[in-house]
Each structure stands twice: as C-alpha cells, then as structure tokens.
Amino acid sequence: MSKTEAIQPALEANFRWFERSGIMDPPDGSWGVAERILLTRNNTALSKTLQEFPARRNFGDYLAIEHRRPDCNFQTALAYALDGVFGDHPERLKTAEELLTFLYCRTAARNTHSPAFPYGTWRWSDDRWNVPVWYDDNSWCTLIPILLANLVPEWDEKFQLKESAAVTAHELYRAMILAEDRFGNFARAEFVPLWNGFPQKPHFGSxxxxxxxxxxxxxxxxxxxxxxxxxxxxxxxxxxxxxxxxCSYALIGATLSAAAGCDTLDFARRTARMLLGHVVEATGNLPSENGREAPVGKHLVDLIYTFNWAVLGFQMLQTLEPAPEYQQFLDRSVALLLEIQDHTDCPGLNGCWRGMFDLEQRAYGGGDCYEGGANSIYSGWTNAPLNCFLNLYRQNSSFVSLANKTLFQGVKK
Structure with missing residues (x-):
C-alpha cells in the first residue's frame, strides 16, 4: 500500500479517536472538543497540570482536560470539513458545522459586547474566571474561519466567517502595532495588558x-x-x-505573508533551509528544541510545538514555490506519521498522535511538561493539524491554496 493509499485508513482511525476517546462528547461536535487527553501514569508533570487545568473528567486510564479552546475547536472543525469535502464523507461536514455552531452560538467565548476587552476576540471557555486573549489562539481563530468559508461557502453566510475573522484580525493588528516601539522592536508591552503571549517570538508574532x-x-x-x-x-x-x-511558526507566517504579496518569501526560503539543516538524516526527524514547553532531544519528535507545524509550513511553501527538497521532507514526514500513529487498544489512545515520540525507544515517551510531552494528547495543535496535513498532502494542496480565493473557489455540497 502506498503512502497516499494509507492516509485514509489513518484518517479514519484518527476520527474514531476523536469520537470514542471522550475528547469530543457528544461525538457529533455539538458541545465542542476538549483541549486534550491526559495520561496520568508516570506523568512527571501531573500535579502542575491538574493545578493549572482543574476542569477534567476521569476515564480510568486517562483524563479529559475539559476546557474548550476556540482554536482547538476551529482546527478540529477544519479537519472534519476537509474530509467531508475531499474524502466524500458528508457526515463529517455535519460534525464540522456542529463545531462551528458550538463556537459561534454556545461557547460565549467570542467578545461581541464588552468594551473592556478587544472586540471580536476569542478566549478559552473554562472554569477560570479570567479572560486570556492570546496572540496565537486568536491567529488560528482568524485563519481557519477564512479557510472554512472558502471550503464551504454557505457556512460563510450562516456564521459570517470572513466578517468575524476580519474583526479579530484587526484587533491582532492593533495589538501588534502597540507592541512595536519606534525602533521596530516587538515586546509584550505593559500597555497591551489584555493580550497574552510574547509577540517577539514567532510562536505569537509570526x-x-x-x-x-x-x-x-x-x-x-x-x-x-x-x-x-x-x-x-x-x-x-x-x-x-x-x-x-x-522556525516552524516563522515558516508558516512568512509563507502565507508572501502569498499575500508581502516581501517575506526570501525569509521563508531561508527558514526552510535552516529547518532542513536541522533534520536528522537517519530518521527524518526535526529535533525537539523548545525546552520551555517540551523536553528536548534529537531523538524526540515534538508533535505539539514543532513537527506538527513544520509539516504544515513546508506544505504551504511547496504550494507557493515547489522544490524537491521540500517534497522530500514532506514525503518522509508522512511516512513517519503513518508509522508512529498510536494503535494501542485503548479508546483514549487508539488512532491518535501523542505529544512526543522517542525514536530511540521506538515508542511514545521522552518526558513531560505541563503543556507538552508524551502524556498530553491534544485535539487541536496535534491531532487536528496533523489530520489536516495528511488530507491536504494527498490533494497536493495546503493552507495557502485554501486561503487564496483565486486558487481555491470552494466546494459546495
């Protein structure tokens, strides 16, 4: 079986994980998707994680961390929508639409009235009585509604996807302008107190x-x-x-910016070369180096903060400016993802990609941080983006194609 032929069974297994693990309960998407499954056995970050994220349900072998993050829900909606269109599974379009109904009509996660917070921005829906407005989360809450509107145009009319995305984008723009001083520096400025994150880092700024x-x-x-x-x-x-x-975040930001006419294509090319220079030739892995959020090591595949974004970035750059070295990286990455997909006989694991894989042990592992590592299994950020990547790979497409209305005019069902 070729890699392309093997993708649909992998996607099917991943959708079953979403629907059977408890991370999306009920499984039709009508009440959204939780942030992640958390494995408790041998989890060195367990105490810190439970302190920071107290809303949870116990499934015996694992917990579901129950707060609803809009970015995770948007990413999951996109995964379902792509398979509903390209995989010819209309029932998955219905799930995606239910997730959008949850986001726009049930979560109360988007600010449409309070003058105390940036208008049109999204926050987490959870039991902590604060309003964290994150640069990175709101960036995904801008991009993905546009992709979904191009993919299924009738949803744009129903949810005003592009209109709401434009409002969120302008608040991001205003925050970034405030964070830029007169010397062209970017920082988490004290006078932008409602925004969380560090825009000088590509994780947020790109x-x-x-x-x-x-x-x-x-x-x-x-x-x-x-x-x-x-x-x-x-x-x-x-x-x-x-x-x-x-660099993985920077590649995504620079590539889509170049597609929009910004002078960032050379930056994207150099970032891609830098990333390819870090690839371990024997394994095809892009080493985990983000010590603040995940364990580090050349043998560790970080599927929350690194590898998952790099594959999407290279996929986007390959659409914009095809090159054999980009395609080789993508081909090897698909093979690796298909190889390491979890087939453990447990509903919380079967069909997922966990947060970190140890290539030396040929097993999931490598350690934990309270928001990263092997024992965190994210809905968005890991599983939904990887699901999107694989679906787009077999279509020779990318987020660049979906975002560019001249390249992709939408598919009606």
Missing part, C-alpha cells in the same frame, strides 16, 4: 502575521503589509537564535 495575511488574501491592505514586513525585519536581527519550534 502567527499574527499569518492571520493578517489570510485577511489580505481576501482584501489587500497596505497597513497590514507594512506591519508584517516590519515584523520580519525585526526577526532577522536575531535570526540564528530561533530554535526549530520558532
């Missing part, structure tokens, strides 16, 4: 550029282009200091 670029692909804006190009000039000052995780 994803904001991604979001602005997605809006620009619908309607060009010079103010957004100037900010994006200023941000990339800032990143170039300490370009060599970026680890593989930050």
């Amino acid at each position: 994803l904001a550029c991604m979001a602005l670029a997605a809006v620009m692909l619908q309607n060009p804006r010079d103010d957004y282009r100037h900010l994006i190009e200023s941000y990339h000039r800032f990143l170039e000052r300490d370009y060599g200091g970026l680890n593989t995780s930050e």
Whole structure:
C-alpha cells in the first residue's frame, strides 16, 4: 500500500479517536472538543497540570482536560470539513458545522459586547474566571474561519466567517502595532495588558502575521503589509537564535505573508533551509528544541510545538514555490506519521498522535511538561493539524491554496 493509499485508513482511525476517546462528547461536535487527553501514569508533570487545568473528567486510564479552546475547536472543525469535502464523507461536514455552531452560538467565548476587552476576540471557555486573549489562539481563530468559508461557502453566510475573522484580525493588528516601539522592536508591552503571549517570538508574532495575511488574501491592505514586513525585519536581527519550534511558526507566517504579496518569501526560503539543516538524516526527524514547553532531544519528535507545524509550513511553501527538497521532507514526514500513529487498544489512545515520540525507544515517551510531552494528547495543535496535513498532502494542496480565493473557489455540497 502506498503512502497516499494509507492516509485514509489513518484518517479514519484518527476520527474514531476523536469520537470514542471522550475528547469530543457528544461525538457529533455539538458541545465542542476538549483541549486534550491526559495520561496520568508516570506523568512527571501531573500535579502542575491538574493545578493549572482543574476542569477534567476521569476515564480510568486517562483524563479529559475539559476546557474548550476556540482554536482547538476551529482546527478540529477544519479537519472534519476537509474530509467531508475531499474524502466524500458528508457526515463529517455535519460534525464540522456542529463545531462551528458550538463556537459561534454556545461557547460565549467570542467578545461581541464588552468594551473592556478587544472586540471580536476569542478566549478559552473554562472554569477560570479570567479572560486570556492570546496572540496565537486568536491567529488560528482568524485563519481557519477564512479557510472554512472558502471550503464551504454557505457556512460563510450562516456564521459570517470572513466578517468575524476580519474583526479579530484587526484587533491582532492593533495589538501588534502597540507592541512595536519606534525602533521596530516587538515586546509584550505593559500597555497591551489584555493580550497574552510574547509577540517577539514567532510562536505569537509570526502567527499574527499569518492571520493578517489570510485577511489580505481576501482584501489587500497596505497597513497590514507594512506591519508584517516590519515584523520580519525585526526577526532577522536575531535570526540564528530561533530554535526549530520558532522556525516552524516563522515558516508558516512568512509563507502565507508572501502569498499575500508581502516581501517575506526570501525569509521563508531561508527558514526552510535552516529547518532542513536541522533534520536528522537517519530518521527524518526535526529535533525537539523548545525546552520551555517540551523536553528536548534529537531523538524526540515534538508533535505539539514543532513537527506538527513544520509539516504544515513546508506544505504551504511547496504550494507557493515547489522544490524537491521540500517534497522530500514532506514525503518522509508522512511516512513517519503513518508509522508512529498510536494503535494501542485503548479508546483514549487508539488512532491518535501523542505529544512526543522517542525514536530511540521506538515508542511514545521522552518526558513531560505541563503543556507538552508524551502524556498530553491534544485535539487541536496535534491531532487536528496533523489530520489536516495528511488530507491536504494527498490533494497536493495546503493552507495557502485554501486561503487564496483565486486558487481555491470552494466546494459546495
């Protein structure tokens, strides 16, 4: 069986995991998807994780961390929608639509009234009485509605996907402008207290550029282009200091920005070369280097903060400017993902990709952080993005294609 032929069984197993593990309960998506499954046995970060994320349900061998993150729900909706269209599974389009109904009509996670918080931005829906407005989360909450609107145009009319995305994007733009001082530096400015994250890091700033670029692909804006190009000039000052995780986010942001007409294509090319220079030839792995959020090591496949984003970034760059070295990385990555998909006979694991794989042990492992590591199994950020990547791989497509209305006009069902 070829890699392409093996993708649909892998996707089917992954959708079964979403629907049987308890992470999406009920399994029709009508009450959204939880952030992650958490394995408790030998989890060195368990105490810290439970302290930070107290809303949970116990399934015996594992917990479901129950707060609803809009970015995770959007990513999961996209995974279902892509298979509903490209895999000819109309029932998955219905699940995606239920997830969107949950997001826009049930979560109360989007600010439409309070003047105390940025208008049109999204927060987590959980039991902590604070309003964390994250740069990275809101960036995905901008990009994905646009992708979904292009994929299924009638959803745009039903949920005003592009209109709401444009509002969120402009708040991101305003926050990034405030974070940029007159010397072109970017920081978590004290005068932007409602925004969480560190825009000087691509994890946050490059994803904001991604979001602005997605809006620009619908309607060009010079103010957004100037900010994006200023941000990339800032990143170039300490370009060599970026680890593989930050480079993966930077590749996504620079590539979509280039597709939107920004002068960032050379930055994307150099970032891709830097990432390829870190690939371990014997395994095809992109080493885990993000010590703040996940264990590090050349033998560790970080599927929350690194590898999962790198494959999407290279897929996007391959659409924009095809190159044999990009395709080789993508081909090897697909083979690795198909090889390491979890087939453990447990509903909380079967069909998933866990947060970290240890290539030396040929098993999931490598350690834990309270938001990363092998014992965290994310709905969004890991499983939904990897599901999207595999589905788009067999279509020779990418987020660039979906975001660009001149390349992709949508498929009606």
